Amino acid sequence: MATVTPGRTGRTAAKSSRSSTTAGSRPTKTDIAPTPTRSLRLWLQAVLDRPLTSYHLVLGSASILVALGLMMVLSASSVSAFMIYDDAYFYVKRQAMFLVMGVVGAIALVRMPHHVLRVLGWFGVALATLLLILTYTALGFESGGNRNWIDLGFTSIQPSEFAKLAMIIWGADVLARKDKLLDQPRHLLIPYLPVCGILILLVVFQGDAGTAVVMGSIMVGVLFVVGTPMRVLATLGFCAVGGVVALFVTSPVRMRRLAAFLDPTADLNGANDQANAGMWAIASGGWWGQGLGGSRQKWGGLPVAHSDFIFAVIGEELGLFGSLIVLALFLVLGYAGLRIASRSDDAFRRYAAAGVTIWFMVQALINLAVVLRLLPIAGVPLPLVSYGGSALIANLLALGVLLSCARHEPDARTLLASRTRSTKPRVSAVVGSRRKSA
Structure with missing residues (x-):
């Protein structure tokens, strides 16, 4: 029979108790409080992992840019509008009208079925080609040195803005249909390259080099x-x-524009007038700007301040802070567009989202570079911000295409489908109860 020593057993138990207590009190990774940086990273990751994040990023950044653009068009154009039309709100009222038209078109494209949008691209390319050809007829007229406008009597349009969107949708459909054959140069380049080349050449012969570079x-x-x-x-x-x-x-x-770009002191009242006025506007804005409506250059120093050089007025009135906000919004829009393109499991939507994103980013980059004297004057508006009916409507329609692609990301599509399925029984129950009560 074994004997047990109580003292030894007690000491062993006490030692085991101390060991377990020490081991239990030792901090683990889960016990360490997360740092603010780690918490922020986890929160941001959780937000980005949501199914509709891309949709909300595009909608939010674009909405702020459009609202800011409408506000700055009013501020930048009020003086010239009052002097020319005796109405300080002339340009902003027209911009608001174009905005409503563009939003209606964008909503229609967001809800448009996949196959209808693809067919629309073919009609769009045919119509854009016809309109570009009409600029060389009696209907076309010259503005700003470029013959890229059509007079319709009640209004005028710039076909090249809509040609960009038509080229993107049509090209996405053609390349998607040949997705498994794109490793062959013949299928990769034909008919995509010739058709796009024809549209670009039609714009080049109009004299609009900036738009041709964007296309x-x-x-x-x-x-x-x-x-x-x-x-x-x-x-x-x-x-x-x-x-x-x-x-x-x-x-x-x-x-002359190139020579003026290379020498800012040459032709101060000619080719360098607008560029230097834009730089003066940005330089006088400082950190926080002169305040909304406080621009001095819009009083005649900066020609057509509400159009291609509206970023100069933003820099003057809102300062470096406001300018960086605009840049950040475009970066968010570009990130969201690339995110949509990379996440799309459908070739057509992937190529369409990429095309719209490239359009916005390249055109914004050229416009900002021109205003900051990093490029010669190119006559390219700032997307979603500058004044112009054709440009704004075309930009909003392109946003509609991008939002439609965002809604069809795999996770977003699953979420929206589940919401639709959960809504149908409720609607059927409500209708049934109403019928019984009737």
């Missing part, structure tokens, strides 16, 4: 997203550079 960037950017070999992209890049050089060499106006 060329869209074309090359979509080909890059598709996975075009670098040797093909390099060839297209060399052709594009040669085309831009030819545009400058063959145009005395562009050569």
Whole structure:
């Protein structure tokens, strides 16, 4: 029979108790309080993982840009509108009307079925080509040195703005149909490259080099997203550079703009007038700006301040802080667009989202570079912000396409489908109860 020593057993138990207490009190990773940086990162990750985050990012950033643009159009154009039309609200009322039209069109595109949108791209390219050709007829007229407008009697339109969107939707459909054949150059480039080239050449012969560069960037950017070999992209890049050089060499106006860009002190009352006025406006804004409506350059120093150079007025009135807010909003919009393109499981929506995003980012970059004297004057408006009916409506329609692609991300599509299924029984119950009571 074994004997048990009580003292030893007690000491062993006490030791075990102390060991368990020590081990239990030792902090683990789960016991350590999260740092503010880690908490912020986890919260941001949780927000970005939500199914409709891309949709809300596009809608939120675009809505703020449009609202800011409407406000700045009023501020930048009030003086010239009163002097020309005796109505300080002339331009902003027209911009608001264009905004309503564009929002209605965008909502229609968001709800439009997939197959209808793809068919619409073919009609859009045909219509855009016809309208671009009409600019060379008696209906076309010149504005700002470019013959890129059509007079319809009751209003005028700029077909090249709508040609960008038509080229994106049609190109996305063509490339999506050939998705499994795009490793062959023949299927990759035909008919996408010739049709896009015709649209770009029609714009080039109008004299609108800035819009042609944007359209060329869209074309090359979509080909890059598709996975075009670098040797093909390099060839297209060399052709594009040669085309831009030819545009400058063959145009005395562009050569004067280039000379003025290279020498800011030359032709101060001519080619350098607008560029220098824009820089003066931005420089006088400082950190916080002169206050909304406090711009001095809009009193005649900055020509057409509410259009291509509206960012200069933003810098003058809202300062560096307001300018950085605008840049941040465009970065959010660009991030959301690329996120939609990368998450889409449908080739058409992937290419369409990429095309719209490239359009907005390239055009915004060119406009900002021109205002900051990093590029010669190109006559390209700031998307969603600058004054212009054709540009604003086309931008809003493109946003409608981008929002439609966001709603069809795999997770978003599943969530919206579940909401629809859960809503139908409720609606049926309500209808049934009403019928019984009747």
